[in-house]
Amino acid sequence: MSDRRSDWAGLIHQASVAMTQPPNVSEEWKYCDIAMWAPFIQSNQSDLPKFMADPSVAISVLEMGDSPFDSELFRWDDFCDTPSALAALSTIKRWSLVTGNGAVQVALAENAMNGVGCFVQVKPGQTLNVSVDLRGSNSSAVCVCQVEQGATLTIDEIRGDDGVTQSSVWAVLQHETSRLHFAAIDFPSHSLVRSIVVRQVGNEASTQISNLIMGANQSRNYSHSRVEHIAESGRSTQLIKTLLTDESLSDFKGTVVVAPRAQLTDSVQSNQNMILSDSARALSRPQLSIFADNVKCAHGATMSQLDPDTIFYLQSRGLSSAEARSTLMSGFADEIIDQLSSKSFRSIARDRVLEYFLRLKS
Amino acid sequence: MLTITNLEATIDEQAILKQVNLSINPGEIHAIMGPNGSGKSTLSKVLTGHPDYDVTAGSIVLNGQDVLAMDPDERANAGMFLAFQYPVEIPGVNNESFIRMAYNAQRKYRGLSEVDAFDFAQIIADKLKWVEMDDEFLTRSVNQGFSGGEKKRNEILQMAVLEPQLVILDEIDSGLDVDALRIVSGAVNRLKDADRSFLIITHYQRLLNYITPDVVHIMADGKIIKSGDAQLALQVEERGYDWLLSPSLNGLKA
Numbered sequence: 001m002s003d004r005r006s007d008w009a010g011l012i013h014q015a016s017v018a019m020t021q022p023p024n025v026s027e028e029w030k031y032c033d034i035a036m037w038a039p040f041i042q043s044n045q046s047d048l049p050k051f052m053a054d055p056s057v058a059i060s061v062l063e064m065g066d067s068p069f070d071s072e073l074f075r076w077d078d079f080c081d082t083p084s085a086l087a088a089l090s091t092i093k094r095w096s097l098v099t100g101n102g103a104v105q106v107a108l109a110e111n112a113m114n115g116v117g118c119f120v121q122v123k124p125g126q127t128l129n130v131s132v133d134l135r136g137s138n139s140s141a142v143c144v145c146q147v148e149q150g151a152t153l154t155i156d157e158i159r160g161d162d163g164v165t166q167s168s169v170w171a172v173l174q175h176e177t178s179r180l181h182f183a184a185i186d187f188p189s190h191s192l193v194r195s196i197v198v199r200q201v202g203n204e205a206s207t208q209i210s211n212l213i214m215g216a217n218q219s220r221n222y223s224h225s226r227v228e229h230i231a232e233s234g235r236s237t238q239l240i241k242t243l244l245t246d247e248s249l250s251d252f253k254g255t256v257v258v259a260p261r262a263q264l265t266d267s268v269q270s271n272q273n274m275i276l277s278d279s280a281r282a283l284s285r286p287q288l289s290i291f292a293d294n295v296k297c298a299h300g301a302t303m304s305q306l307d308p309d310t311i312f313y314l315q316s317r318g319l320s321s322a323e324a325r326s327t328l329m330s331g332f333a334d335e336i337i338d339q340l341s342s343k344s345f346r347s348i349a350r351d352r353v354l355e356y357f358l359r360l361k362s
Numbered sequence: 363m364l365t366i367t368n369l370e371a372t373i374d375e376q377a378i379l380k381q382v383n384l385s386i387n388p389g390e391i392h393a394i395m396g397p398n399g400s401g402k403s404t405l406s407k408v409l410t411g412h413p414d415y416d417v418t419a420g421s422i423v424l425n426g427q428d429v430l431a432m433d434p435d436e437r438a439n440a441g442m443f444l445a446f447q448y449p450v451e452i453p454g455v456n457n458e459s460f461i462r463m464a465y466n467a468q469r470k471y472r473g474l475s476e477v478d479a480f481d482f483a484q485i486i487a488d489k490l491k492w493v494e495m496d497d498e499f500l501t502r503s504v505n506q507g508f509s510g511g512e513k514k515r516n517e518i519l520q521m522a523v524l525e526p527q528l529v530i531l532d533e534i535d536s537g538l539d540v541d542a543l544r545i546v547s548g549a550v551n552r553l554k555d556a557d558r559s560f561l562i563i564t565h566y567q568r569l570l571n572y573i574t575p576d577v578v579h580i581m582a583d584g585k586i587i588k589s590g591d592a593q594l595a596l597q598v599e600e601r602g603y604d605w606l607l608s609p610s611l612n613g614l615k616a
């Protein structure tokens with residue numbers, strides 16, 4: 001598997017390496033020019049969806065070369081099926097490379113505003129922590145990642161703010177025994193979109209996605225994840241939680257694909273929605289496409305209010321009903337917040353969650 | 363300590379407790395046995411104020427206070443403690459902080475100052491030894507992923523920390539291996555004193571070998587149908603419940 005260099009991210013990898021000498025833990029601002037990938041794009045144009053055929057869109061390269069999987073099962077639509085994510089992608093003209101061993105904070109939003117996508121490369125055996133803070137104004141972010149053999153990529157993303165519209169698009173290619181640990185917190189906003197696609201092309205890769213979505217007022221959150229198990233013995237765990245109040249909406253679509261040769265895949269997807277008002281809504285659309293027979297795939301979605309038996313348990317220990325409720329809600333949120341590897345992100349998230357709960361009570 | 367008089371309770375308008383009378387003095391240990399579905403857990407939940415049950419008649423008085431007028435947390439703060447038959451899992455809520463919150467809630471109620479995390483760590487470290495639990499259990503979420511026996515020990519740990527006046531144990535012995543049974547009983551015996559009372563719900567005499575009851579009650583169909591001393595539990599162990607449920611029929615058979 002490790003010599004698979006003809007796949008889509010491999011192309012980006014080669015292009016980036018050619019352009020830049022990877023520094024130690026830093027963002028490299030030598031842009032990759034789309035022009036150098038143009039030959040790939042043009043070679044196969046007839047097979048491509050119209051959007052992708054536009055050579056000015058760098059990320060189209062992702063679709064080039066030998067697809068490691070049946071092309072029928074991998075379409076551009078899967079990659080990013082919300083109009084605003086597509087719009088975000090279409091603004092990307094150039095790529096910046098982030099690589100190295102250690103921790104780095106990436107200014108994805110500003111980059112994307114300037115038409116720059118981010119290419120994160122984690123070299124064999126290395127470990128990279130990427131923190132992304134998208135809070136603040138309207139923005140979009142596009143990031144393509146390659147996690148090479150035995151490497152670990154940890155991504156923390158916090159985003160959203162009152163009244164803003166943001167979108168983030170993540171595409172991650174995982175090689176043999178690589179690990180991806182993705183944790184994101186979405187604060188109440190006008191509208192947030194996320195599309196995360198992970199493709200495990202090497203055996204024994206593992207993926208963990210944790211996301212807390214907070215909704216308030218008329219906020220809208222559209223979240224789409226797609227995890228593709230192409231190789232054997234891969235693991236993936238997805239935990240998507242929502243806290244929704246007022247008239248907020250969360251629309252989650254989670255797709256798990258297990259290719260015919262991805263035997264011994266172990267995949268879990270769970271979407272837990274905590275509905276805190278009568279008019280809040282959560283849509284949950286888990287989707288499993290399994291083409292291998294010896295696999296373990298579990299998925300589930302729950303809609304709940306606070307569990308009365310759990311509240312009773314806490315009260316029976318002396319906590320007031322209000323304390324019991326806020327303890328449960330913070331616990332619900334903490335399970336995701338604890339997944340953030342950045343300490344400062346964790347404390348930002350805790351403060352914001354506290355503020356959210358205080359508002360609920362009044 | 364506790365006086366239950368003519369207590370009746372329903373769930374979804376279905377009568378579960380029918381005229382329960384029970385009185386426990388300070389320092390006493392009472393055991394309740396009875397067939398499945400006879401209302402033992404219901405009694406424990408009605409005592410502690412579970413909102414699903416409606417009390418339709420009777421009274422519960424704890425140290426002169428009208429228990430039925432109190433919220434579940436007030437009952438806890440007044441000294442009641444229930445070790446649940448099925449303790450719930452609470453993801454994301456740290457076990458140690460939870461027990462500290464409970465400890466501080468009860469201190470606050472008594473007008474005492476709260477104990478900070480540092481001091482509490484010492485209090486709980488001592489109590490962990492009572493139940494021979496690894497301190498790794500403190501760093502996990504409340505009961506999450508705990509085995510059946512570990513959940514029961516965690517209940518007993520809370521009991522040991524909170525030092526309640528009235529301890530209700532609902533099938534604390536179910537799912538425990540022999541060593542755990544000895545440890546849990548040891549913790550209960552250690553807490554026993556002249557001012558503290560216990561109500562122990564169990565199916566098995568075995569537990570009562572470790573914790574000697576002053577009074578044994580048999581509950582059937584929502585009522586206490588017989589009370590006696592520790593001998594009664596031995597008789598139940600030997601003969602089952604039939605002879606108690608239908609004595610005349612049983613007499614005929616003999």
Ligand SMILES: Nc1ncnc2c1ncn2[C@@H]1O[C@H](COP(=O)(O)OP(=O)(O)OP(=O)(O)O)[C@@H](O)[C@H]1O
Nearest residue numbers: 373374378396397398399400401402403404405414
């Ligand atoms: N939520 C409920 N809705 C309807 N019936 C209930 C409910 N909870 C309890 N019951 C019924 O009340 C009766 C008493 O239940 P309870 O759990 O108190 O029995 P128990 O004596 O503790 O039994 P076990 O020994 O099996 O634990 C049972 O018939 C049970 O089905």
Ligand SMILES: [Mg+2]
Nearest residue numbers: 402403404447
């Ligand atoms: Mg019971």
